[in-house]
Amino acid sequence: MNDLEQRLREDLSALADAVPPSTGGWAEHRRRVTDRHRQKWRGPALAAAVTTVLAGAAVGGPLLLRGEPTAPGSGTGIPVSPTIPVTPMPPPQQGAPEVSPVPTSPGPPPSPADTRPPGPMPTGMNVTVTPTELARFTEDGVGWIARAHTEQRPDGAEWLCIVGVPVDGPEREHPNSSCSVPFDWPHGQPQHLVDTRPVLAEPRLIDSGPLVRLMLFVTKPNVDRVVVRDGSGDEVPVREVGRDATLTLYLADFGGSSQGFGYTAYDGAGRAVESAIT
Amino acid sequence: VVVEGFRELFDRQFEAMRRLAFLLGADDPENIAQEAFVRLHGRWSGLGSADAALPYLRRTVVNLSRSRLRHLRVVRRSPQAPPPDVDSAEAQVLARTGHGLLAVLAALPQRQRQVLVLRYWLDLDQAEIAQTLGIAVGTVKATTSHAMTSLRRAWADQEALR
Numbered sequence: 001m002n003d004l005e006q007r008l009r010e011d012l013s014a015l016a017d018a019v020p021p022s023t024g025g026w027a028e029h030r031r032r033v034t035d036r037h038r039q040k041w042r043g044p045a046l047a048a049a050v051t052t053v054l055a056g057a058a059v060g061g062p063l064l065l066r067g068e069p070t071a072p073g074s075g076t077g078i079p080v081s082p083t084i085p086v087t088p089m090p091p092p093q094q095g096a097p098e099v100s101p102v103p104t105s106p107g108p109p110p111s112p113a114d115t116r117p118p119g120p121m122p123t124g125m126n127v128t129v130t131p132t133e134l135a136r137f138t139e140d141g142v143g144w145i146a147r148a149h150t151e152q153r154p155d156g157a158e159w160l161c162i163v164g165v166p167v168d169g170p171e172r173e174h175p176n177s178s179c180s181v182p183f184d185w186p187h188g189q190p191q192h193l194v195d196t197r198p199v200l201a202e203p204r205l206i207d208s209g210p211l212v213r214l215m216l217f218v219t220k221p222n223v224d225r226v227v228v229r230d231g232s233g234d235e236v237p238v239r240e241v242g243r244d245a246t247l248t249l250y251l252a253d254f255g256g257s258s259q260g261f262g263y264t265a266y267d268g269a270g271r272a273v274e275s276a277i278t
Numbered sequence: 279v280v281v282e283g284f285r286e287l288f289d290r291q292f293e294a295m296r297r298l299a300f301l302l303g304a305d306d307p308e309n310i311a312q313e314a315f316v317r318l319h320g321r322w323s324g325l326g327s328a329d330a331a332l333p334y335l336r337r338t339v340v341n342l343s344r345s346r347l348r349h350l351r352v353v354r355r356s357p358q359a360p361p362p363d364v365d366s367a368e369a370q371v372l373a374r375t376g377h378g379l380l381a382v383l384a385a386l387p388q389r390q391r392q393v394l395v396l397r398y399w400l401d402l403d404q405a406e407i408a409q410t411l412g413i414a415v416g417t418v419k420a421t422t423s424h425a426m427t428s429l430r431r432a433w434a435d436q437e438a439l440r
């Protein structure tokens with residue numbers, strides 16, 4: 001062993017020894033194992049439902065998880081708030097609140113004000129991002145297409161709509177279809193540059209296809225690209241699916257659960273302008 | 279129910295896994311070690327042999343530590359003016375020890391850091407490192423060589439600044 005190796009070995013040992021010993025490690029381990037068992041025995045349906053809620057909302061679900069009233073656009077309006085840490089392994093020493101998966105009821109159907117009926121665009125609305133296909137899925141033997149578009153409403157607000165339409169058949173919308181205003185609802189965080197939406201995640205659970213893997217990222221114009229990582233830190237594929245003067249839509253495919261995801265948004269100069277970990 | 283043998287392994291290895299996570303750059307080594315043991319607990323009966331437990335733990339800790347981003351508990355916005363990371367484990371130890379190695383390790387590519395820590399702290403051989411990182415033995419050799427070159431240069435630069 002040469003001097004460099006010897007020095008490295010000694011320094012690494014000294015560094016490791018400087019880490020103060022843990023207290024209550026075993027008790028914390030038992031708590032975590034017990035929590036996992038509890039979740040496991042809630043049953044597959046609930047687990048799947050929770051996965052959907054967490055996958056779609058990651059953190060943004062606090063409104064749902066807390067049972068607060070739904071707001072317009074609740075069907076797709078589960079934005080991920082970067083300010084609320086939700087993680088499968090929260091650091092107890094930091095006192096961060098642990099958001100445990102809790103049973104959620106399907107919730108009320110969207111109110112008429114939340115969704116626009118199918119058919120021609122009503123007067124006063126302009127489609128700003130034309131409907132773009134996000135994914136296809138099958139439910140009860142019926143093939144559906146999940147699409148996203150944005151529309152400017154008479155009051156000037158730009159709404160993001162995620163709508164399910166049948167592949168073949170009468171023109172109608174899937175009950176999970178709805179619209180919401182990015183950045184404004186429900187957390188009212190207009191200063192953010194990135195907002196997220198699950199794809200047709202509520203109120204019906206659709207876990208047999210690709211929808212639970214997907215998340216739509218909405219960015220403001222000064223964001224040039226967004227890098228998304230899953231809970232393991234691996235980058236996930238992201239593709240732009242729509243753009244207008246005020247918003248860009250990216251679809252991220254996590255290939256599995258999006259729980260614990262993070263993102264970094266970059267401007268045109270390649271500078272990171274916003275990042276968050278859920 | 280505490281799985282047979284598991285408690286002993288926890289007592290023997292928990293601190294080591296915490297320190298491994300710390301040396302790999304994780305900001306929350308306690309949390310990573312805990313998560314690794316929870317995952318091991320869930321797979322205990324399917325491991326095949328007790329010998330597989332420690333490699334599984336090491337691999338899990340390395341994977342969980344892989345991305346600093348993943349484990350940062352401080353949400354950072356506008357990174358042009360990031361909040362001081364004064365609460366991180368690294369910062370605390372750095373303040374306490376004044377150790378230059380942490381800064382050097384932090385500047386290395388992640389894979390190089392992993393190889394150095396596994397080789398010179400855990401004393402793993404090249405085959406074990408390859409297994410832990412899921413890479414070829416040849417890659418381990420090359421990465422170690424590059425890492426040592428980087429380390430030599432960085433230490434020389436530090437000496438020159440003193």
